[in-house]
Amino acid sequence: xxxxxxxxxxxxxxxxxxxxxxxxxxxxxxxxxxxxxxxxxxxxxxxxxxxxxxxxxxxxxxxxxxxxxxxxxxxxxxxxxxxxxxxxxxxxxxxxxxxxxxxxxxxxxxxxxxxxxxxxxxxxxxxxxxxxxxxxxxxxxxxxxxxxxxxxxxxxxxxxxxxxxxxxxxxxxxxxxxxxxxxxxxxxxxxxxxxxxxxxxxxxxxxxxxxxxxxxxxxxxxxxxxxxxxxxxxxxxxxxxxxxxxxxxxxxxxxxxxxxxxxxxxxxxxxxxxxxxxxxxxxxxxxxxxxxxxxxxxxxxxxxxxxxxxxxxxxxxxxxxxxxxxxxxxxxxxxxxxxxxxxxxxxxxxxxxxxxxxxxxxxxxxxxxxxxxxxxxxxxxxxxxxxxxxxxxxxxxx
Amino acid sequence: xxxxxxxxxxxxxxxxxxxxxxxxxxxxxxxxxxxxxxxxxxxxxxxxxxxxxxxxxxxxxxxxxxxxxxxxxxxxxxxxxxxxxxxxxxxxxxxxxxxxxxxxxxxxxxxxxxxxxxxxxxxxxxxxxxxxxxxxxxxxxxxxxxxxxxxxxxxxxxxxxxxxxxxxxxxxxxxxxxxxxxxxxxxxxxxxxxxxxxxxxxxxxxxxxxxxxxxxxxxxxxxxxxxxxxxxxxxxxxxxxxxxxxxxxxxxxxxxxxxxxxxxxxxxxxxxxxxxxxxxxxxxxxxxxxxxxxxxxxxxxxxxxxxxxxxxxxxxxxxxxxxxxxxxxxxxxxxxxxxxxxxxxxxxxxxxxxxxxxxxxxxxxxxxxxxxxxxxxxxxxxxxxxxxxxxxxxxxxx
Numbered sequence: 001x002x003x004x005x006x007x008x009x010x011x012x013x014x015x016x017x018x019x020x021x022x023x024x025x026x027x028x029x030x031x032x033x034x035x036x037x038x039x040x041x042x043x044x045x046x047x048x049x050x051x052x053x054x055x056x057x058x059x060x061x062x063x064x065x066x067x068x069x070x071x072x073x074x075x076x077x078x079x080x081x082x083x084x085x086x087x088x089x090x091x092x093x094x095x096x097x098x099x100x101x102x103x104x105x106x107x108x109x110x111x112x113x114x115x116x117x118x119x120x121x122x123x124x125x126x127x128x129x130x131x132x133x134x135x136x137x138x139x140x141x142x143x144x145x146x147x148x149x150x151x152x153x154x155x156x157x158x159x160x161x162x163x164x165x166x167x168x169x170x171x172x173x174x175x176x177x178x179x180x181x182x183x184x185x186x187x188x189x190x191x192x193x194x195x196x197x198x199x200x201x202x203x204x205x206x207x208x209x210x211x212x213x214x215x216x217x218x219x220x221x222x223x224x225x226x227x228x229x230x231x232x233x234x235x236x237x238x239x240x241x242x243x244x245x246x247x248x249x250x251x252x253x254x255x256x257x258x259x260x261x262x263x264x265x266x267x268x269x270x271x272x273x274x275x276x277x278x279x280x281x282x283x284x285x286x287x288x289x290x291x292x293x294x295x296x297x298x299x300x301x302x303x304x305x306x307x308x309x310x311x312x313x314x315x316x317x318x319x320x321x322x323x324x325x326x327x328x329x330x331x332x333x334x335x336x337x338x339x340x341x342x343x344x345x346x347x348x349x350x351x352x353x354x355x356x357x358x359x360x361x362x363x364x365x366x367x368x369x370x371x372x373x374x375x376x377x378x379x380x381x382x383x384x385x386x387x388x389x390x391x392x393x394x395x396x397x398x
Numbered sequence: 399x400x401x402x403x404x405x406x407x408x409x410x411x412x413x414x415x416x417x418x419x420x421x422x423x424x425x426x427x428x429x430x431x432x433x434x435x436x437x438x439x440x441x442x443x444x445x446x447x448x449x450x451x452x453x454x455x456x457x458x459x460x461x462x463x464x465x466x467x468x469x470x471x472x473x474x475x476x477x478x479x480x481x482x483x484x485x486x487x488x489x490x491x492x493x494x495x496x497x498x499x500x501x502x503x504x505x506x507x508x509x510x511x512x513x514x515x516x517x518x519x520x521x522x523x524x525x526x527x528x529x530x531x532x533x534x535x536x537x538x539x540x541x542x543x544x545x546x547x548x549x550x551x552x553x554x555x556x557x558x559x560x561x562x563x564x565x566x567x568x569x570x571x572x573x574x575x576x577x578x579x580x581x582x583x584x585x586x587x588x589x590x591x592x593x594x595x596x597x598x599x600x601x602x603x604x605x606x607x608x609x610x611x612x613x614x615x616x617x618x619x620x621x622x623x624x625x626x627x628x629x630x631x632x633x634x635x636x637x638x639x640x641x642x643x644x645x646x647x648x649x650x651x652x653x654x655x656x657x658x659x660x661x662x663x664x665x666x667x668x669x670x671x672x673x674x675x676x677x678x679x680x681x682x683x684x685x686x687x688x689x690x691x692x693x694x695x696x697x698x699x700x701x702x703x704x705x706x707x708x709x710x711x712x713x714x715x716x717x718x719x720x721x722x723x724x725x726x727x728x729x730x731x732x733x734x735x736x737x738x739x740x741x742x743x744x745x746x747x748x749x750x751x752x753x754x755x756x757x758x759x760x761x762x763x764x765x766x767x768x769x770x771x772x773x774x775x776x777x778x779x780x781x782x783x784x785x786x787x788x789x790x791x792x793x794x795x796x
Binding site for chain 2: 042043044112221292293296305309312314385393394
């Protein structure tokens with residue numbers, strides 16, 4: 001996150017979490033930074049999300065810093081939620097010499113629980129003091145709640161004779177502790193881009209990454225992705241390359257979240273092609289990723305093509321069922337809308353092999369579905385559904 | 399199903415199921431019967447569903463009989479699917495002295511497997527011979543696949559000085575055997591109603607029953623609900639009462655399906671009030687019923703209000719989060735959008751009590767959510783999500 005030129009980050013322990021793990025993170029962008037935000041579409045959203053959205057809108061897509069507290073989601077906390085968010089950002093602004101309007105805040109943790117404000121405020125001095133260009137790792141750790149691993153990435157490219165870097169961190173979607181708000185993501189880039197163009201690029205990247213993953217179908221109250229860009233203006237001829245990098249970073253983080261889904265033993269990647277549009281392809285792919293029956297079948301190493309095509313059929317997208325072709329890894333299961341004879345034991349063994357894969361190794365179950373000969377193609381990611389998911393979410397009593 | 403005057407039904411064993419259980423059912427309606435059908439919205443649907451929809455449309459909502467074969471869904475079977483459906487209905491029509499166009503067919507069972515037609519045709523003679531006004535029970539049994547119990551009901555009312563009866567049977571949604579097509583339902587009524595009015599009544603009843611249940615979010619390729627009405631025309635002053643009965647029968651059958659959901663230990667009923675419209679209220683209620691996190695929490699006896707309100711927030715319906723109030727059984731958990739202090743042990747014990755309930759006893763977890771002061775109210779039904787659901791759907795390999 002702090003790899004791009006001029007960005008600072010920090011992560012510390014203020015005492016907000018009962019576990020004693022790091023719980024406060026701060027990211028500071030260089031002067032003149034533009035910031036694009038995408039937020040949960042839930043009607044029930046935390047006060048901090050409202051504040052971020054409002055500040056970005058009234059500042060025309062500009063911001064300088066974002067504070068993250070993990071432990072309390074500050075959702076469903078009434079008027080106090082907004083009052084606490086305002087107070088926290090004012091305190092950070094004072095310490096950094098910024099206007100409060102330039103500071104954003106994201107909260108993640110238990111819904112319905114307010115932030116212990118004295119603890120948070122008390123933690124700000126050491127947090128600001130530890131800001132550095134090497135602070136990305138500490139920030140990536142401090143935003144976690146029940147995640148098993150941190151999620152970060154940095155990319156570097158040569159654009160127009162100069163080095164451009166993009167960094168990103170994210171958290172989620174453990175929800176091992178009930179009532180957790182799931183997903184947060186931050187991205188930094190050291191190239192200057194006009195605010196409206198940056199916003200459009202980020203929106204497209206999010207459609208192809210965070211909005212294409214699903215773990216359990218439950219949208220959180222605090223979902224938030226903030227992408228900062230600041231630095232020498234980049235020539236328009238490099239915008240396409242920049243967007244490719246932006247999308248790659250976003251997809252890496254999104255896939256890391258799906259892979260770390262509760263009880264998951266593998267990552268599922270569904271690629272749909274031949275649809276009318278990319279949006280329709282992603283919609284079909286995400287419906288397949290979200291099907292409990294498909295997720296269970298994959299967990300059970302069952303090459304169950306019927307469940308995959310049935311899920312595609314209910315995605316709300318029109319296609320010709322007789323044009324359907326389906327592949328699982330290297331095995332073709334359907335052609336012309338009908339099942340093919342295939343090596344069932346081999347396909348099952350392919351699925352078993354993905355589950356045995358360790359983190360970030362070859363743990364990806366690849367499903368490819370053709371639904372016609374249209375130009376639309378898109379991907380989505382999810383994970384399998386295991387007994388452990390039920391136990392994680394049923395055994396814990398708030 | 400055969401309780402209403404003039405209706406005949408039968409259920410027999412033709413040998414379509416490996417288990418040797420009953421697998422052929424026939425329902426015959428009196429001359430002049432109107433028939434309203436509602437079908438799966440899946441793009442991938444079985445040939446028999448296409449045939450039913452087309453015949454009902456070209457006959458202006460009239461039909462005389464419906465054959466059901468259980469064991470093979472006849473979905474994703476290519477041209478052969480339609481050819482077999484045509485042949486089966488022609489054979490039934492010949493035996494009953496009807497035109498083929500007056501006969502419908504529904505199939506349920508494994509996707510991608512064609513019907514063993516010789517076996518089916520060979521079973522038609524004994525099936526037709528056993529038609530009787532007492533055949534409802536046999537038909538209710540023969541349409542089952544992996545259901546644990548049959549689902550049937552008959553209601554009787556005095557309307558305009560005469561007895562009117564409504565009967566119904568349904569199957570689903572076991573899917574214990576992978577690739578099962580889930581839901582079939584049939585309704586009979588011995589009052590005459592104009593076809594277009596009947597269709598409108600049935601459509602509304604389905605919105606308030608079958609379209610308001612969810613077990614695992616996966617829409618089947620063969621879902622079908624057929625409602626027949628035949629008899630003395632009923633005066634318009636009794637239509638409202640008739641629709642109430644029609645809705646009650648449909649809701650009973652729909653709830654029976656949710657209650658028999660895979661691995662379920664209780665029925666969940668969510669009532670939403672204060673929405674802008676009934677459709678929006680049902681939409682919020684069904685989203686809550688379908689949330690894996692809510693289902694797991696209830697299975698774990700966790701009065702987890704945060705998950706309920708978070709699910710409501712992502713239903714795609716606008717409401718004021720600060721107007722939210724929530725009850726679980728007799729316990730109020732939220733008011734004015736914020737959590738209340740409540741008897742956590744008591745609420746947990748309430749949930750535990752529902753799960754202990756035997757079939758058709760007090761096994762209903764009641765959730766009531768107010769989202770404002772609008773006139774819209776509606777209900778939806780689902781079931782909890784247990785380890786057994788995963789094992790049922792992961793352990794079996796097709």
